[in-house]
Amino acid sequence: MTTETHWDVAPGERPAIPASERKASSGLLVYTLGLLLAVILTITSFWVANTSAIWAPGVPAGLVVLAIAQMGVHLVFFLHITTGPDSTNNVLALAFGVLIVFLVLVGSLVIMANLNENMMAHTELMDLQVRH
Amino acid sequence: MNVAVEMDAVRHGELLDISEAGPAPKRIIAGFGFWIFLLSDIVMFSALFASYAVLAKASAGGLTGAQLFDQRNVAMETALLLLSSYSCGMMSLAINSQRYLATFLGAVVTFLLGAAFLKLELREFQGMIALGATPERSAFLSAFFTLVGSHGLHVTVGLAWLVLMMVQLSLRGFQDAVVRRLHCFSLFWHALDIIWVLIFTVVYLMGVLP
Known part of the structure; x- marks a missing residue:
């Protein structure tokens, strides 16, 4: 088993954590955090598209930024693509x-x-x- | 220093270099291969997005996006797909700890949310076609139905795949091959949600901007 930590993790797998540091709830926490962030970003997107409080020509750029941020959230919290050393192949x-x-x-x-x-x-x- | 730390040091010394360790476990190779497939799928979607963005204003005198799109419907579709992605994550956790009941529960919730999304999308398409906004009406509508339709098709395939995996799981249990496929399914499902983020931004929200 010890040699396995030397491999890149498969996409979607969380980086290998020593069993002593792993908590049963940490996986749940990651998904829940991702869901919360995604909900916040989605609501912001819908608000930006419908509000008149923002300078109109800036709205499309704002929407693109929010979408890219949300895709980042999905990648990190749902697909677990991280910058860790064991995720290099996936990131490349x-x-x-x-x-x-x-x-x-x-x-x-x-x-x-x-x-x-x-x-x-x-x-x-x-x-x-x-x-x- | 206690014995445990010394043991750990010895173990670290034993770790093989990546060039000497032999082929990676199948679990990792399969996951990586599927990740490459997903990226190629995303590249295909980028071509559909590009054609939609180019043709978005080419409504040929017919109905435009601002007249056709219902934001409340889109918000509900987004919520359904996001929640199904979350429940799919819950299912992955249950698979990791090999709990049957929680896995089936996660799969059922994921399936129902995905099916509800598909139903809303089909109802939207039906409503548009009833208004005369068919794919052959204008370049904008062709691009719209191709882009959103292929996403819907992916969701349909995903639902069928999920049913198949549940059958396999109930017949074969948590075998390595089944767990591997379930893992690929969850990657697929999360990737669909990523594509939907772009769809609701580029097609629906930007489509209704003045």
Whole structure:
């Protein structure tokens, strides 16, 4: 059993804690804490979307920040992806996933916004073709 | 210094280096492999999100998100899925300590909450289609039904998987293979909740902004 602590933990497993320090309730505490944080963040998101107390152009950015925070809460408290030394492989895989997601999302949005701005409307193009 | 500490020191000396310890236990390999699958699933969802974000305003003169989305419904769906994620966590704890009754209870609660989520989502889709907001009406609606529909499909698969696991658990007990699969299921279920966080933010909350 002792050699097992040298392996990375599987995702979703909590890092190996010596049996003497492990309490029966600690797992319950982690999930409950995660649930509370997620509820708070969710309620804040709904409030931000519906309030007029916040400068309107800042609302989408605020919502994105809240969503990323909540995804972080889910990762840490529910999936138990931590920065501990025995979770390195999981974190590296996650980092790669996040990189790809970032490239796909930002890449598509930037390219499509750019095209929207610079391409001629279809009707204008037709006019040009007719004239020449 | 007492004997226990000395024993501990000896044990630490015996720990093998990772390059000499041989292959990792199957439990860890299976979990890591499933984690890679989940990440690839999330990458697929990111493509759906990107297409939705690009097409969100392309309603072709039809109904827009602000007219279609009901925030109370979305809040209820969010609460149901979050609670089912929590009860799934409770189920994992029961599996770790090999308690049958608590595991089945956690599974039943998770299943009911997930099914209630699915029912709300289907009712929402039906309501939209009744208003003429079908997937073929506009690019916005195509992207909406693809994105939210594939999440709903994942939830459906998850529910079927959960039922299957409960059958296996009652037939075979807490065997290593069954515990491994249950562990993968809980990873899957938590990942679905993460995707839902993005859906309710990007689709529903941003969709109703003026």
